[in-house]
Amino acid sequence: MSTAPAKAAPVERKELHHPKDTMLREDRLPHIWCPTCGIGTAVSCFVEALRETNIPEEKVAVVSGIGCTGRVAGYVNLDSFHTTHGRAIPFATGLALAKPDMKVVVFSGDGDLVAIGGNHIINAARRNMNITVICINNFIYGMTGGQCASTTPQIAKTSTTPTGNTDYPFNVPYLMDACGATYIARWTVLHIRRLKKAMGEALNKKGFSFIEVIAPCATLYARRNRLGTGFDLMKFYHDNSEIQHGADTKMVDIGFQEKIICGKFVDIDKPTFLERYRGETNGGGK
């Protein structure tokens, strides 16, 4: 890391407008996320991906649950709803059924989606509800101060597993695969181009699409496990991510500081809930 020469550079403070500001609630920035948190980067990729899809912005809604990632809904300049803990997917289900012309995106965290909201995510995937789910996985409950999550790898220390987690974590892509999700990908926030592309593909996908985004939590996960800064976690992703498109999801579980297999694992087509309900395809319905 290079540093500036000793002489203090004059600070320029002219009014600047970030090109992504039109898609953000600029009046709420800077956001609440810690320095080096990966959620902001994921949102950055999302708004860029959304712009590239050409889906009209007024026809996109973002729904979040509770937690650090739960705050995403409050920063995107779209119709957005911040639900109770774990319930983003049922809200999105109601909205997607009432407004079939809208693209409903659930943007939430691992604790929100696969722990307290676990029943909702598996059933929404099973129904092939027409929603896109972006799950930020930082392996920990951030907002409440670093408790063990259902995605925390074994051994990892959290405030509720002070001697190291003994539980088996979820392999989230495998879980989603078992439930019948039509699109499953995993990227780290370091893979900005690939993550953006995956988000674009998920947004254009009809049915239940799911992206797991591995993101650094420096304040809690890295600190409690002495993994350095958020930037150190990014370096770890750089050195330990392995891209395996089409990998068997059974094999993509993540151990503590072990290899992270990334890629697009599943991309299939099948009728959505509403198509079956309206009898537009085979598979029952009236």
Next chain:
Amino acid sequence: MKLWRTPLDAEKVRVPHGVVSVIIERCKGCSFCVEYCPRDVLIISRNFNKKGYHYPEVVSEGLCVDCNLCEDICPEFAIYSDPVENTPAPATKENT
């Protein structure tokens, strides 16, 4: 940027050029932009912003190729590059 060999179409390809802007007050000093800039355009400033973070500073403006990587990786929406039209291809490190 160091190249193993000069590409055959190097004459025809016009390398784009960009100008980097930093929204200083949004920065939280993560250094992602500085570290991942492929052209080493940025360094960490010695100055603080209002919240006490060292923000990035442009040191080699001419090297920016407007790849937008800093913009995309920044978690704070605090940095971006704009393309500069009608400028000659920027000098590479080899010939500076």
Next chain:
Amino acid sequence: MSEQAVLTGEHFMTGDEAAAEGGLAAGCRFFGGYPITPATEVTEVMAKRLPGVGGVFIQMEDEMASMNTLLGAAWGGMKSMTSTSGPGFSLMMENLGLGIITETPCVLVNVQRGGPSTGLPTLVGQQDMMQAKWGSHGDYEIIALAPSSPQEAFDFTIHAFNFSEQYRLPVLLMMDESVGHMFEKVVIPKAEDIKLVPRRITKDKPADYLPFKPDDDLVPPMIEFGEGYRVHITGLTHDEKGYPVINAEAQQPLVRRLCEKITKNADKIYMYDERELDDAEVVVISYGITARIAQQVVNECRAEGKKVGHLRLITCWPFPEPIVRKLADRIKGFVVPEINLGQMSLEVERVAGRGIPTICVPNAGGEVHNPEDIHAVIREVLK
């Protein structure tokens, strides 16, 4: 989309079925439900009927999900409804609160059974009346209606939708197992004779619209997602713009307004049925199935020359305080039979004060009151 939404004519149906038909007649086109005895029939009618009228039925994985789909569908511009009973009602409390703070119109039908816990799935109770008022955490006011017959289940479901649209909140239809499973004649009027309150959609343009800036009656106009308003709606304490604001300055006006939009409009909401109150010395206050037994007792008392009147609550919440207070000034006492060990009677006692007795006729559930039990208490008060 070929079937009639409003089944105009005379029918023989249960309270559960009538509530479902009431919802359809009120324009409900979304139902997210989960089966539970004794409310399952509402869900089943909706599953059968909604596709034919262009609506959507979805059976969710649990009641927390059901409740949230209603909110999603409501912000998608639909009128939405669910039905449940005790255990499911408890699960819905979480997102009832979300509906309150985000001011989302929708209707919940609670066909009450005996509790606590799994209790008596197939038998009657009226034990959720206080839960209806206080069940979700935080301060709020609610509207809850109690039908005494299948006809009222139909009528009051329409009222419930109208209140939910007028005051922008989830409204509860507090039915009970006896009314829910009772077959009776239900007359469904012509569609054009059913008065419906439309959604209060803003006239503001997106640039000017503030999602939580109230009109004079303290209720803010609404929008529908997908129309370019780009609103942010949150369960956090928020300002008029809808943005989260975590401090007392935002909390005080928001929570006060959420309560006052009901309390200050309560005179327009109160619904009750007065029978022979003019000369009454003792007044029986009841609701739901219990009101039918109470009315029989009152009729018998009158035949015996006893001056007994009957006040039947239709809106249990907001509790019709003015009429109870007025009666309390001149009668000898209130008798409150209910299928619980004393819930609405506490409210009667609170309003009536200590000057006259308020006597609950308790019943822990599983059966309706024996008229003689009510009679005995009336005799006691008249002594």
